[in-house]
Amino acid sequence: MSTSQAPSSSPGSLNVAFCKQDARETFRALLHYLPVSLAVREILRMRVLAERGTLRTPLLDVGCGDGLFWEVLTRDLASGRSSGVQGLVGVDISDSELRLASLRLSSLGGEVLNFDISGSGRARALDERIGAFRTVIANCSLEHVPRLEDALSNIRRYMAPDGELWLFVPAPRWSDTFVVKRLLGKLGHRVSGTYGGMWDGFYQHHHLYPAWVWQHLLEAQGFECEISALGSARGNRLAELWLPPALLSFLYKSIFGHYPARLSRPFKLPLLGSMQEYLDEVQRGDVITRELEHPEVVEYAIRCVQRKR
DSSP, X not given: OXXXXXXXXXXXXXXXXXXXXXXXXXXXXXXXXXXXHHHHHHHHHXXXXXXXXXXXXXXXXXXXXXXXXXXXXXXXXXXXXXXXXXXXXXXESOHHHHHHHHHHHGGGTOEEEEOOTTOSSSOOTTGGGTTOEEEEEEESOGGGOSOHHHHHHHHHHHEEEEEEEEEEEEXXXXXXXXXXXXXXXXXXXXXXXXXXXXXXXXXXXXXOOOHHHHHHHHHHTTEEEEEEEEOOHHHHHXXXXXXXXXXXXXXXXXXXXXXXHHHHHHHHGGXXXXXXXXXXXXXXXXXXXXXXXXTTOOEEEEEEEEOOO
């Protein structure tokens, strides 16, 4: 494990290098709250951003959820605590998620708002910040937005001219990585397709596109983009293996408003040792590839800047 020091936060930026410095401790922090299956995916996105070292602020997180992502991503290597999220504005349309995000991020300098990025009638709470955000993150959120073009148009309005946008979206064949789906394929494509469609319905995926379609949509909105792919065979097997208990955690959260962290933590944390090979892949960056059609790819990481006029 690397012992080099991560870059420190500076005025106008957030230090997000923790995952690259110590993937194991990053994963441990995620497991304190998230189901294993979700933590396996979340650390992929963190690793992509950690490669940047810092992210410029003001920063807009579209679909911030419960705020755990930023609490973990901005951890300091020495202290194991967040180095702060000053300049972060998280928006979401779920009041229950925003309550959790406020508890996590407000004391760290962040701000959270109930706001619909697609502009479907809610109060336009960000209008005074048009052209202000130097970084915009949409972490597996835009695939759930029915009015995608409106969302992308508004994001561009809120970005600074020299800002950058990071999208994390599922690859269209992400469920093809499931061993169960591959086995069902022996019974016929309709059977395996129904199984994959069940998961897309569960996760409410409105937009599942190949990389070239995402590039076309983004270029039509005035962006230039670079696309990387995320995934690994080890990570995919882990995510699938721990999917059944994740479903129980989803059900618990839908009832009580939060994951059963205290109940599940004693069972999850001892698993870290058995996941070390995957975490080594994460720390080395082997889970990031330019092979967009690789059979183990589950997500795309898309970095965009505004096209110069």
